[in-house]
Every structure is written in C-alpha cells, then in structure tokens.
Amino acid sequence: MNFEWQVISNNFFFLMGGLVTTFELALIAIAGGLTLGILVGMGRLSKFKFIYYPATLFVNLMRTQPLILVIFWFYFLVPLIIGRPIGGFTSAVIAFTIFEASYFAEIIRAGIQSISKGQMEAAYSSGFTYWQAMRYFIIPQALKNMMPSLITQAVVVFQDTSLAYVIGLREFLRSANIVDAREMRSVELYLFVGLVYFIVCFSMSRICKKLELKKGYA
Amino acid sequence: MLNYDFKWSILWTDPYGGWILEGVATTIKLGVLCCIFSMLLGIVIGTLRITQFKPLRIFAEAYTEFFRDIPLLVQLFFWYFAVPSLLPENMRTWVYQEIPDFEFWIVVVGLSLYSSSRVAEQIRAGINSISPDQFNAALSTGFSHYQAYRYIIIPLAIRLVIPPLTTEILTIFKNTALAMTVGVLETTFMSQQVEAYTFHGLEATTAACLIYMIITLIVVGAMGRIEKRLAVPGLIIRKGANS
Amino acid sequence: MKKKLLFSTILMVMLVFTTGAIAADTLKKISDSGNFITGVRDGSIPFGFHNDKNEHVGFSIDLAKEFHKALEEKLGKKLNFKTIVVNPKTRIPLVANGNLNMVTGSATHTVPREDTVDFSLTFFLTGSQLLVKKSEGYSTVKDLSGKKIGAAQGSTNEKTIRNLNKSGYFNPAVRLVVYQEHTQGMLALNNGIINAYCTDGSLLAGMKSKVKNSDDYMILGEMLSYDPYAYILPENDSNFRDFINEQLIRMFVDGRYMKYYEKWFGANGVVPFPMTDDFRTLIKLQSWPL
Numbered sequence: 002m003n004f005e006w007q008v009i010s011n012n013f014f015f016l017m018g019g020l021v022t023t024f025e026l027a028l029i030a031i032a033g034g035l036t037l038g039i040l041v042g043m044g045r046l047s048k049f050k051f052i053y054y055p056a057t058l059f060v061n062l063m064r065t066q067p068l069i070l071v072i073f074w075f076y077f078l079v080p081l082i083i084g085r086p087i088g089g090f091t092s093a094v095i096a097f098t099i100f101e102a103s104y105f106a107e108i109i110r111a112g113i114q115s116i117s118k119g120q121m122e123a124a125y126s127s128g129f130t131y132w133q134a135m136r137y138f139i140i141p142q143a144l145k146n147m148m149p150s151l152i153t154q155a156v157v158v159f160q161d162t163s164l165a166y167v168i169g170l171r172e173f174l175r176s177a178n179i180v181d182a183r184e185m186r187s188v189e190l191y192l193f194v195g196l197v198y199f200i201v202c203f204s205m206s207r208i209c210k211k212l213e214l215k216k217g218y219a
Numbered sequence: 220m221l222n223y224d225f226k227w228s229i230l231w232t233d234p235y236g237g238w239i240l241e242g243v244a245t246t247i248k249l250g251v252l253c254c255i256f257s258m259l260l261g262i263v264i265g266t267l268r269i270t271q272f273k274p275l276r277i278f279a280e281a282y283t284e285f286f287r288d289i290p291l292l293v294q295l296f297f298w299y300f301a302v303p304s305l306l307p308e309n310m311r312t313w314v315y316q317e318i319p320d321f322e323f324w325i326v327v328v329g330l331s332l333y334s335s336s337r338v339a340e341q342i343r344a345g346i347n348s349i350s351p352d353q354f355n356a357a358l359s360t361g362f363s364h365y366q367a368y369r370y371i372i373i374p375l376a377i378r379l380v381i382p383p384l385t386t387e388i389l390t391i392f393k394n395t396a397l398a399m400t401v402g403v404l405e406t407t408f409m410s411q412q413v414e415a416y417t418f419h420g421l422e423a424t425t426a427a428c429l430i431y432m433i434i435t436l437i438v439v440g441a442m443g444r445i446e447k448r449l450a451v452p453g454l455i456i457r458k459g460a461n462s
Numbered sequence: 463m464k465k466k467l468l469f470s471t472i473l474m475v476m477l478v479f480t481t482g483a484i485a486a487d488t489l490k491k492i493s494d495s496g497n498f499i500t501g502v503r504d505g506s507i508p509f510g511f512h513n514d515k516n517e518h519v520g521f522s523i524d525l526a527k528e529f530h531k532a533l534e535e536k537l538g539k540k541l542n543f544k545t546i547v548v549n550p551k552t553r554i555p556l557v558a559n560g561n562l563n564m565v566t567g568s569a570t571h572t573v574p575r576e577d578t579v580d581f582s583l584t585f586f587l588t589g590s591q592l593l594v595k596k597s598e599g600y601s602t603v604k605d606l607s608g609k610k611i612g613a614a615q616g617s618t619n620e621k622t623i624r625n626l627n628k629s630g631y632f633n634p635a636v637r638l639v640v641y642q643e644h645t646q647g648m649l650a651l652n653n654g655i656i657n658a659y660c661t662d663g664s665l666l667a668g669m670k671s672k673v674k675n676s677d678d679y680m681i682l683g684e685m686l687s688y689d690p691y692a693y694i695l696p697e698n699d700s701n702f703r704d705f706i707n708e709q710l711i712r713m714f715v716d717g718r719y720m721k722y723y724e725k726w727f728g729a730n731g732v733v734p735f736p737m738t739d740d741f742r743t744l745i746k747l748q749s750w751p752l
Contacts, residue, residue: 065389065435067396070407070427077414077551078421085561086501086546160290167400167642169505169549174293182645183672185652187301195289195297202288300646304653315655316610322639400646402639408615412640415616418578420551 008186009193019176020197026093026172027159033098034158035151038105039140045110056106063103068164072096076168093165101158108150112143152209156202163198173197229419230426239423242409243430249326249405250392250434256331257391258384261338266368268343279339286336291329292397298329299401326398334391341387345380346372378449385442392434406430488563488695488702493537500526501548501556501565501694507668508732509568509586509691518545521726522693525585525710526566528718532709550616554579557694564706565694570618580699581692582706583748585719587741589685590619591663593648593670596680598657603684608634609657612647615640619660622687644669651679658682662689668733690744714749 009016044056063071075096080086087095116139124134144151163174171179177190184190229235267279286294299322303311315321349372357367399408410427414420492498502523503510510520523545530543548556553565558578571581592611594600613620620640627635639656641647647659648669659666663681670679695703713719727735 062432065393065432066428067393067407067431069396069399070410070424070431073407073411073424077549078424080552081421081555086548086552086556088547156288160288163290163292164397166292169643174290174296178296178645178649181300182648182669184674185649187297187304187649187653191293191297191301195293198290198293199285199288203284206284206288299655300649300653303655311654321655400642402612402641404640408640411615414551416621418554 004189005186006189008180008184008189012180012184015180016173016176016193019171019173022090022171023159023162023173026090026097026162026165026170027155029094030097030101030162031155031158033094034101034105037098037102039109041102041106042109042113043135045106046113060103060106063100064107066100068096068100068161069167071100072164072168075099089165089168089170093162093168093170097158097161097165101154101161104154104157105151108147108154109140109143111150112147113139115146116142149209149213152205152212156205156209159205160198160202225422226417226419227422229413229417229422235413235417235423238409238412239406239426239430242404242406242427245323245403245405246392246395246430246434249323249330249395249398249403252327253330253334253391253395254388256327257334257338257387260331260335262342262373264335265339265342265346266373268339269346283336283339286333287340291333291394292400294333295326295329295397295401299325322402323398326395326401326403330391330394330398334387334394337390338384338387341380341383342376344383345376348379349375378446381442381446381449385439385446388438388442389435392438393431396431486560486696486699488699489533489537489705491560492533492541492563493539496539497542497544498530498533499544499546499561499563500529501553501562501567502526502545503549503567504547506568507665508726510566513732521586521722522566522568524722524725525713525719528713529564529566529706529709532705536705553694557696560696563702564696567694568691569694570689571692572618575694579697580695580703582695582703583710584690584692584744585710586664586691587689587738587744588662588664588691588735589689590622590660590687591666591685592658592660592682593651593666593679594658594682595651595678597678600658600682603682603686604632606636606658607632608636610637610639610655611658611660612639612641612650612656613660614644614647615642617661618687618689619662623660626686648673660686664727664733664735667735671733708752711749711752714745715752719745 041056041059044052045060047053047056072093075087075092076089079092079095120138120142121134124138129137162172165172166174166178169175174194177194181187181190230239264279264282267275268283270276270279303314306314318324353375354367354372357371358364362370395405396407398405399411402408404412406427410423411420413423417423502518502520504518505511506520508520509522510518513519526545527543530541534541546556546562548562548565548567550569553567553569554575555578556562557565564582568586569575569581571584575581592600592603592606594606600606611623613623620638623636623638626632627638639650641650644659644661644665647656647661650656651659652673652675659669661669663685666681670676670681673679693706695706710719713722723737724731726732727737
C-alpha cells in the first residue's frame with residue numbers, strides 16, 4: 002500500500018467547501034441550540050407546572066433519542082406532516098438546534114442552580130422583573146460559570162454535524178466521501194478528515210482546560 | 220394539512236414486525252458488547268492516565284484525546300473502508316469474505332474504542348476526586364501501590380463514577396444507531412427498511428423512538444440499582460452529573 | 463326527507479374523508495396560482511443533480527422545462543417554474559397531498575405505488591445490473607453465488623437480490639450488504655468489501671464513468687429486474703395526465719426527447735448509456751398517433 006497524498010491537494014478546495022458547510026452548520030446549531038437551551042433550562046426551573054412539565058418532557062425525550070433518528074424525523078417525516086418539503090440544510094439546522102438544545106438546557110439549568118438564591122432576591126428587591134433579573138444577572142453568570150461544560154458541548158455539536166452526512170448534506174465528511182468514491186483513496190482521505198476534526202476539537206478542549214484551571218477546578 | 224394515512228398495524232404485520240424485533244436484538248447485542256469492551260478498556264486507560272510512569276501516562280492521554288476528538292462516524296468509516304485496504308491482499312480477502320457479520324464486528328471495534336476514551340475520562344475524574352490522603356493512608360497500612368489501587372482507590376472511584384458512567388452507557392446505546400451507515404441491520408436501519416417497503420415511515424420511526432426510550436429506562440433503572448448497592452456510606456451521590 | 467338528507471350528508475363526509483383527493487383539477491390549480499411546481503431529485507445522476515458548477519441540472523429537469531413551456535402555451539399565460547427537491551421518501555406523499563403538481567425525477571412505476579398516485583408514460587427504461595471488478599473474473603450473475611453483493615436501502619435492486627436469494631437463483635445464497643447510498647457501495651466494491659454492487663444499469667454506468675480506475679470495472683450484461691421510470695402525477699386527474707402524456711409523445715416523435723437523451727446519456731454525455739433495443743421499441747410503441 003503506497004500513499005498518494007496528492008488526492009488531498011488536488012481536491013483541496015472541494016474538501017474545504019465541505020468544511021465551510023460543517024462550520025456553518027455547527028455555528029448555527031450552537032447559537033440556536035444555546036438560545037433554545039437557555040429558554041428550556043429556565044423552563045426546567047419554573048414553578049409553573051405548565052412550563053415545567055413540557056420543558057422536562059422535552060429534555061428527557063430528546064436525551065433518550067439517537068441523533069441520527071432525530072435528523073431522519075426532520076428530513077423525511079416532518080415534511081409529510083406539514084405537507085411541505087424542507088431543504089437538507091434547513092432540516093439539519095432544525096434537527097441539531099432542537100436536539101442540542103436539550104443538552105444545553107441541562108447545562109444552563111445546573112448553571113442557574115449554582116447561583117445563590119440571594120442574588121435573585123436582591124435583583125427583585127431592587128425592582129427588577131423576572132426577565133430583567135434573568136437577562137442582566139442570572140443568565141450571564143450561569144453562562145460564565147458553565148463555560149467549560151458549554152465549550153465541551155460545543156465541541157460535541159461540532160462533531161455531531163458529521164451526521165448530516167446521512168441526509169446527503171455536503172458537509173466535510175460527505176465531501177471526502179464523494180472524492181473517495183471517485184479517486185479511491187480511502188486511507189488518505191479519512192486520515193485527513195480525522196486530522197482536521199482532531200485539530201479543531203483538540204484546540205477547543207485545550208481552551209476549555211485552561212478555563213477550568215483558571216477557575217481552580219481541575 | 221396532515222394528509223397521511225396512519226396504519227399502525229404495519230408494526231405487527233409479518234414480516235415487518237419481525238424485522239423491527241431483529242433490529243432491537245442487534246441493537247442490544249451491539250450495545251452490550253460495546254459497553255463491556257469500552258468499560259474494560261476505559262478502566263485500564265483511565266488508570267494509566269494517573270500512573271507515575273510517564274510514558275504510559277502520555278500514551279493514555281494521547282489515546283483519550285485521539286479517540287475523543289474525532290467524530291464517531293469518521294472513525295467508523297475509517298475502520299470500515301480504509302483500514303482493511305492497508306492489509307495485504309490475501310489477508311484482506313479473508314477478512315472481508317470469511318468473517319461472518321464483518322460489518323457488525325467492525326462497529327464493535329470502532330464504537331468500543333471511541334467510547335472507551337470517554338469512559339477513561341470519567342474514570343480519571345473519579346479517581347482524581349479521591350483525596351490523596353486516602354491513598355497515603357492505604358500505603359501506610361502496608362498496602363503496595365498495586366494493592367492500594369486494587370482494593371481502595373478503584374472500588375471507591377467506581378462507586379463515584381456510576382452516575383456519569385450511566386450517561387456513557389446510554390450514549391453507547393444511542394450511538395449504535397450509527398451502525399446503520401455501514402450496513403448493520405439494527406433498530407434504526409430496520410425502521411427505515413420498513414419505511415422503504417411499506418411507505419409508512421411515521422409509524423416505523425415512532426416505533427424506533429419508543430424502543431430507544433425503553434432501552435434508556437431499562438439502563439437507568441438497572442444502574443440506579445447498582446448505584447444503591449454500591450453507595451459509599453457518608454458520601455453524597457452526585458445526581459444527574461453529566462459531562 | 464330529512465333522513466335522506468342526513469344520510470347523504472354522512473355519505474358525503476365519509477367520501478371526503480376516505481378518498482382524500484377527489485379528482486383534483488391540476489391544470490386549473492396551475493392556472494389560478496400562476497405556478498408550475500414540480501418535484502425534482504438532487505443526487506440522481508443524471509436525472510437531477512448539482513453539477514460541478516453547482517447548478518441544478520438533469521435530464522428530467524430539461525423535460526420539466528419542456529412541460530412548463532407547453533403549459534404556458536396551453537393556458538395562455540406566463541407561469542412561474544418552481545422546482546422543489548424531493549427524495550424517495552417524500553416524492554409520493556407530496557404529490558398525493560397536492561403540494562406538488564408532479565414529480566419529474568427518476569421513480570420506478572410500480573403497481574403498489576398506483577394506490578396513492580398516478581404515473582405518466584414510461585420515459586426511461588432500465589433494470590438492476592451488477593457492477594464487478596474485471597480482475598475477479600465473473601462472466602455471469604450466477605458466478606456470484608455465495609459472494610457478497612451490495613445494494614442501496616429500500617431500492618428495487620435490494621428487493622431483487624432478496625428475491626433471487628429466495629427463489630434459489632443464487633446457490634449458495636449471496637450475502638447482501640445494504641448501504642445508505644451508492645457512493646458507499648462503490649467504495650466498498652473498490653476496497654474489496656463486496657464482490658458486486660447492484661443498482662439500475664443507468665446509475666451503474668454513471669458510477670463507473672466517474673471513477674478514476676474506470677477500466678477495472680465492468681457491468682454484467684443480464685438485467686435482473688425491469689425498472690420503467692415514469693413521472694409521478696396526482697391521483698385521479700385524467701386531464702392533467704393526458705396533457706403530460708401528450709407532451710411526452712410529441713417529444714418522442716419530434717426528436718426533442720432524443721436530443722436530450724444524447725445530451726445526458728450519449729457518448730459525450732454525463733452518463734454514457736446506449737439505448738437498448740427494448741428501450742427503443744418501448745419509445746416507439748408509446749408514441750401513440752397524434
């Protein structure tokens with residue numbers, strides 16, 4: 002077996018196009034998942050039953066499902082229900098946002114819980130409403146406290162986007178797959194894909210470690 | 220809006236009901252095997268990460284980072300499509316042609332390696348959460364290093380890591396769904412297969428969702444029991460810990 | 463009298479709910495909305511796919527444009543040409559519930575599918591064939607008995623292999639490996655994981671033409687199944703179906719069809735796939751007098 006690394010350079014732009022899609026998908030999914038996750042996380046701590054129960058049900062339901070099945074739902078089945086096809090990218094974005102939100106929500110919930118009740122009361126007593134207190138005091142602190150977990154989850158989302166492969170989205174893994182089916186250089190291509198993912202995820206987890214050390218966990 | 224003709228009976232019609240059950244059996248087989256292998260490997264690697272011997276520690280750290288930072292799907296494709304082509308021609312033919320359920324075993328290897336790195340992380344965190352005093356106490360009572368780990372540290376760590384390990388086991392079962400991409404006939408695959416033959420995807424996929432939910436409930440229930448049995452008196456069990 | 467009224471109302475309601483679609487008038491719908499909405503494939507080379515320049519093109523898309531032109535002529539007004547990407551799982555339900563006027567893709571016309579939708583005349587004829595490596599020395603399909611054959615999940619090809627196993631055609635039976643898509647099958651074949659890959663002949667020709675080591679492969683001649691492709695049309699709309707069929711026949715007769723065939727399947731096309739004698743005869747037989 003001899004290696005032919007030119008396969009990477011010859012198809013470099015095509016592969017990078019896939020990587021761009023992967024990053025787009027990951028960024029939108031992280032932003033969307035985090036936003037929805039904050040709302041659901043707050044819902045998980047709500048004292049109103051009609052908010053608490055749906056939020057809890059949503060989180061527990063999503064966390065029992067394989068992501069691949071959730072992706073199938075939004076790509077193949079939701080179009081049947083709403084009677085309109087959803088494009089590959091849009092459906093992947095929706096699936097990732099909803100799925101990852103359930104994981105972000107649990108992190109946010111823990112983050113909010115880590116903040117003392119006194120702060121909320123202090124905010125109330127100085128005349129802030131619930132939303133204002135959340136918006137200006139609680140959520141920013143919760144996000145800061147949970148930064149390492151959030152980054153870890155963001156890395157997971159980034160890796161998870163490779164599953165968009167199954168609905169034919171031309172992300173990084175699929176681009177490599179397409180090149181592979183033409184050039185037949187599986188070893189080189191998958192090593193390259195693995196290396197790129199590794200570099201991105203490894204640097205993210207290093208940042209995460211630094212943050213943890215700064216906070217004096219470890 | 221909803222113009223869909225529900226036909227739930229498809230799920231217990233021959234042969235579709237049988238297909239789904241076969242899929243469930245494969246999912247369980249795959250999940251259990253991967254749990255066992257990744258736990259064993261994970262404990263070894265997790266322990267190596269905190270040994271005094273530097274080369275082993277570096278190896279273990281490299282191992283965890285390597286398998287954790289590459290998406291599982293990429294790893295599976297690498298094992299399935301790329302690795303065998305590195306083998307010599309006649310051996311390759313043997314591997315592909317003679318190993319029954321080659322697809323299944325490749326997934327067992329890939330998923331176990333991937334999950335073991337995550338398990339190792341949890342084990343390391345568990346061991347780290349035990350104070351060095353306990354280790355020193357063990358040594359001063361005349362235990363060797365090996366014995367201190369074997370009888371004090373590891374059993375204690377295992378009890379502490381049960382909640383995060385439950386999460387890992389659930390992740391392993393959920394990850395078995397990826398096996399469908401290399402042609403293993405597990406639950407998700409079978410639900411899509413029923414869809415392809417009957418055009419009743421909503422029913423088949425709902426069934427698959429329910430199956431994963433039931434598996435989760437069983438795992439959580441079983442691990443809860445183990446946790447109760449192993450609970451360390453005087454230590455608060457960390458509930459709902461997630462990595 | 464009252465009873466009769468009640469009875470007929472109930473009957474009406476039942477009819478509405480059970481049949482769902484009662485003789486939809488697609489032509490009127492297109493005329494009223496000013497939109498011709500057709501479902502197209504992406505990734506079904508060369509029927510509908512994104513080319514190197516990232517344009518959505520294909521044989522079926524070219525024919526859809528011809529339908530669009532003919533519709534504008536017939537209805538006497540400008541119509542928007544809207545394409546929506548469908549996949550094998552959504553293409554039939556979306557026509558059945560009226561969101562799409564038709565699907566111009568690459569669907570095999572089968573009897574079970576007739577339960578929910580109608581089909582146009584056959585516009586393409588192919589069938590399951592096997593792609594193998596020349597070096598392994600197979601000359602007939604039967605030579606693969608006891609070997610591993612790959613196919614895509616849910617395809618008619620997969621069903622064909624299963625049926626051939628069941629009927630004892632392969633002895634010993636072949637081991638079927640089911641992939642999610644053709645690219646994986648091609649890789650598996652190249653890396654020796656499977657001995658043959660089964661899909662429609664036209665697609666195999668496309669796959670073979672795209673790989674670098676094209677000469678290492680060959681397509682075994684026998685057709686293991688018969689797959690006539692047709693366009694998916696709304697159920698119970700005979701006017702619209704007649705219109706589409708008439709346009710197809712006009713294209714068969716005046717050479718436009720062959721022009722597009724040459725463009726996509728000719729020697730210099732995206733997927734060289736010479737028209738078989740059966741195919742040629744079928745086109746001739748379907749060209750009903752105008």
